[in-house]
Amino acid sequence: MTEADMMRSLAARAKKDSPRLASQSIEIRNTALAKVAELLADRRSLIFEANEKDLLSAEKTGLPLPVIKRLHFDEHKLADVLDGIKSLIGLPDPLFRTLLKRELDSDLLLEQITCPIGVIGVIFESRPDALVQIATLCMKSGNCAILKGGSEAANTNKLLFDLIYEAGLSAGLPAGFLTLAETRSDIDALLQCDKDIDLLIPRGSNSFVRYIMDHSKIPVLGHADGICHIYCDASCDIEKAIPIILDSKAQYVAACNAVETLLVHEAVAAKLLPALSCAAAASGIKLLGDSTASSYIACEPAQDVDWRTEYLDLILSIKIVGDLNEAVDHINRFGSHHTDSIVTEDVNAADLFMLLVDSAGVYHNCSTRFADGFRYGFGAEVGISTGKIHARGPVGLDGLVTYKYKLHGTGQIVGSYANGERSFHFKDL
């Protein structure tokens, strides 16, 4: 059996078992999660040992420091992971919710009921805590998960998987509820299982996510770039604008919801830019500006390529615009449809901006950094999606759920409605 065949057969097993997992009660799914937390806590020394092995070989092979940092799975990471599972257990069941209940005719009842998507393929780079997080999100939502981690975390991943798997089986989940893809072949085999995998969730760098989006027919939940904007309108309050810009850029510079480009209405540039320049310097933020911006402050020139660049660094590009429409067009053209904010005291301008900007998040007078499932009160975050099909923006457990229509009859046939013998009365219950 080739490695690609092996992957296909694992995916087929997950697909076959997915309806059985989908039918488990919330009690069983929550018990399974509690057992996961228990086992991870009990066997912590084994986990740390496995992680030590991965760290040692990472150092030997000379992996970059940021990778090694993400690879760490210590008491701190374990505590975070256990907290996450505890809060997940407390969340309401996303399954078996009735979205629509409609009598089509007497004794012909239509229900629209939430159910799991089915099989989720999860592909992640070095962070082993991501494995636990996404596996438990899938367990809560009744989805079978196929996990493919980076080889640099192989020992930690294998142990974490074994513990979660043992916990799930002991709670009564079907064998295919969780799968670890361990073959050395790269992720391409997984990307081709479009008959059995319903959704892919990648966790990693932009280029990693982009690669996955470009090489699979399976729908992907996530985002590659996060090119977010702040637009300071003619009637913006500078006292609000400066802290919002600094927070959006520097509160966590590597985040997808950090701002990359600042658009400034020409009427406010002379006041805003000098103040921003001082504040940015104090925060270590480098400013790049178009030619008009450069006439107000000293800054390096921004090139066209800057409007399409996610710096993930303390760099902010600035462009002066003539009006709100120019700002909107710039954002819709160069942005990544993630999160964009307007700073203005003019409510009509804010409304127009929020109507016209085609992004998952459109904000008024606040930092772009609020784009986050926890800050939205979802209790858990599956990811942030810049797609417009299925879930958009920060995605909670709902993003792992679809629905089916159940129609309960007593022998009805369409012929009697087509010939006028019977007719629908559509009564929502």
Add this chain to the structure above:
Amino acid sequence: MTEADMMRSLAARAKKDSPRLASQSIEIRNTALAKVAELLADRRSLIFEANEKDLLSAEKTGLPLPVIKRLHFDEHKLADVLDGIKSLIGLPDPLFRTLLKRELDSDLLLEQITCPIGVIGVIFESRPDALVQIATLCMKSGNCAILKGGSEAANTNKLLFDLIYEAGLSAGLPAGFLTLAETRSDIDALLQCDKDIDLLIPRGSNSFVRYIMDHSKIPVLGHADGICHIYCDASCDIEKAIPIILDSKAQYVAACNAVETLLVHEAVAAKLLPALSCAAAASGIKLLGDSTASSYIACEPAQDVDWRTEYLDLILSIKIVGDLNEAVDHINRFGSHHTDSIVTEDVNAADLFMLLVDSAGVYHNCSTRFADGFRYGFGAEVGISTGKIHARGPVGLDGLVTYKYKLHGTGQIVGSYANGERSFHFKDL
């Protein structure tokens, strides 16, 4: 400019105008629809003339009769189309609906509001009435549409497009609201506009839809195959089963929701099959059976390939199963996740079937032919989706809509929540 470049520039124009269309009020969108109906009625003789041209050249080039039949656009088709527009105007606005309204903190209000998807690419075979139907659905839902019809209907399509376009512009819709792709180059150029087109809706044969799904990175709303099942359980009522089977197969044999395979519990086969055999013969339905079925009735043998075949014809394949689980596994393996029905008097068996079958529609004691947006009371049907991402099953106007998150602040930054100075209180309003 090559034809592919032309298509790209048309798609880019639609994308640029899409936020302007998205911001039109329901009054303007409904006025535009009323003007469409008015113009189509007024200029009917021009439409019929254009259609005559298409019909003449179709006959000259010897197109098959079913194609020529679908090509017809006569008084009857016009009346249907005008009825459709009238009912569409009466439907509630799918836009600007508040799905969630949550205070994250005082003066920090999160809203989740429905909005159009953006740009919809519509690719259809010969039927010109499909052009009107889908263009008006997009207008109602604020989506820009790019239409690509078959060359055999070029004259009719062009005239219908011109009238709809004139009506939309006169009501104040932006220039990019509707585009007719007229280049001779095939649909491949359209399929590659994945930066500007958000969703594809194909209307045509299975192989046509399959081709589109296989050749574009743009998400597709629709279904290729419709392999639907009926499972007659051990405790099924034969008086209900026979009419349900006949209706599901023969009420409209070319429909995607017609049944293709009948699964029969072995305990009921001896009673059900002879009765079915008589009824099927009377309705002109040919039965194919597995070896066990053949021991009860005279029928041609069903091969493995039959379980994967959508006949679109008066043919029904029959397989005898040992229990409900075997039926479920067969359906999940060979079906197309469209619509499947159980006939049984055992409510627990029905519940289990509806839980375990992984299809958009799971029915109890009724015909599979009910899977239809109008029969579900949606007022309009965009299509039927067998995908699990985004809309599933019969899709009404809601399937052309996504949402954005609006966050209204007064200067809030994430830093104050990270350092504990402020905290979220999550109050749903």
